[in-house]
Amino acid sequence: MRGVHFEPEEILETVKMVQMENLDIRTITMGISLRDCAHPELARCAQRSYEKVCRHAEKLVRVGDELEREYGIPIINRRISVTPIALVAESSVAEDYVLMAQALDRAADAVGVNFIGGFSALVHKGLTHGDRILIDSLPEALAVTERVCASVNVASTKAGINMTAVGRMGEVILECAHRTSDRDGLGCAKLVVFCNAAEDNPFMAGAFHGIGEPECVINVGVSGPGAVLSAVRRAPQVDLGELAAIIKRTAFKITRMGELIGRRASERLGVPFGIVDLSLAPTPALGDSVAQILEAMGLERVGTHGSTAALAMLNDAVKKGGAMASSHVGGLSGAFIPVSEDIGMIEAAAAGTLTLDKLEAMTCVCSVGLDMVAVPGDTPAATLAAIIADEAAIGMVNRKTTAVRIIPAPGKGVGDFVEFGGLLGRAPVMPVHRQASDAFVRRGGRIPAPIQALNN
């Protein structure tokens, strides 16, 4: 036979991964620079941005559909990220950027993508006039749009933590929840507060097109907790070194699919290929859970003692396997542990095994952070800010991306659930500490950047 020969086992493994283990490409995300859309009149800026997004992303959905059909790998989402809007809009004299969010929402609708990210500001060291307007516009922007995702970077390893911005974000999150109280605070599910935000992250809600990025780029986010889960379940007796090797091999195969789809999408769209983000991104579907992988590793329920160690190993093995599989790895790249989007996390949080404190500890060793966590609706803004500060401190000191996407569920308390449906899922309201943090948050200013030597 001419060309490459495959063993039947290899063929069947691939078929099984796709058909039975939910192997999919989570997202093809097109990053588009809007830097040239700035204009003194915000309406003109919004119109230019709308037109540019529509022009570049016109074929994105069609090409995604074609690739999905031809390669037989489901591609769940086609998405768009844009330049942080604070940078684009601040040349204007406007005192409110909701118009920009609406233009992005219309553009996303016109080209058929379900989310567009980049209603964002980078304020880790301080706020410009435009940054302040963007942050003030967030509650309204997220309430009146459907597809727009927002993020604010409040800290970095090099700059420290902007505690004034952190304090403000606590208030903004609460306001977002109030403005969308009829939808369980959905606005908060579209808002991420970052430390060390990644400029090429293809995953929502935190995607934006960073300022070091080209005019237009294709980034791909792979998924595949189901395939890793099956591989771990098939190896109940092996020791952890061997288990890590099994996870690595599986992650390699999953990432290769991302590499393939990314290259082909880039060729067909005539847009450079940026990176593969090799994150394990769960969905609420049964068997597509990162928590269940940890449980298959030998924990009775995620959140119990040993969860941090198991997650650290899983995360590292995924990176090692994935890094070999792609020419350019970037974005967040690790295991995601969003509460509402992972059936195992939902169950563990509802049972009380997984607490917010343990979740925070787990975020020290994996990608992202406190993601899609619901807390009581009466949580004070200062407490939300303090939760953000803790998470930002973990990212800052460990030189990694951390994020907080938290929903103070309007009118709800511990024991209730928030329901978003779809990929955003549902989450039990988790208790927070009732002791106040407001005097600490109120101090404001910046927590200085940490020393980068004497590591202990």
Place this chain on the structure above:
Amino acid sequence: MSEKSNRIIVTVLGQDRTGIIAETSRALADAGVNIVDISQTVLGEFFVMIMLADMSHARVGLGELKTQLSAKAGQLGLQINAQHEDVFKFMHRV
């Protein structure tokens, strides 16, 4: 590795019965798809057939072919899957 190959891998899974190869081959021939290689094996009670096929002269696209194959699969009570060869190349060969 750029986009050049027109080859696909067709997998057929299900209970063994008479005529699986004949029916699947006919569906491919009707679509103008040339079979390059074929192998079959029985895993437990399941029949597994794997075909490497060339679509260079196919009369339909891969999307349409998959629709036709699923219709055939429905009639035969089998699962028929067709994917571009590159999927397997990328996953199993570096």
